[in-house]
Amino acid sequence: MRDGLRRKQIRAVDAMTFTVGAGSAVGYIGANGAGKSTTIKMLTGILVPTSGEVRTCGLRPVEDRRRLAREVGVVFGQRSQLWWDLPVRESFGILAAIHGLDAARERARTDELxxxxxxxxxxxxxxRQLSLGQRMRAEVAAALLHSPAW
Structure with a gap:
């Protein structure tokens, strides 16, 4: 204990097992602090689980993070993929370059989204000038721009 503060350890994710089939749509709900974001971060390789095994698209999220990034698209409300001062279209162009999309594929995928x-x-x-709803649509498009499998 330091300066009268106590540290309490909370298990956000414990003894979880589930499988989601290809092409499935799943809602993942729970109370604040229940471990939803932590689970998604473990599934995408952002966080390392303290125990157990995680597989996403047949890959080990931490070890195969670069390969997995090509297979999944994720939107976190507190973390943007878009550049604040750039127009949405320019953010998409940067993301397309990061994902190695050629100009024709970038144009077709952007038009579709x-x-x-x-x-x-x-x-x-x-x-920075978008409403929350507009920004969230742009975030979803950014997460799907590279045509992830999941």
């Missing part, structure tokens, strides 16, 4: 997520009206708008 813009159409499906109804983002045409704000594609040229800097991210």
């Amino acid at each position: 813009v159409d499906r997520l109804e983002m045409g009206e704000f594609l040229a708008t800097p991210v």
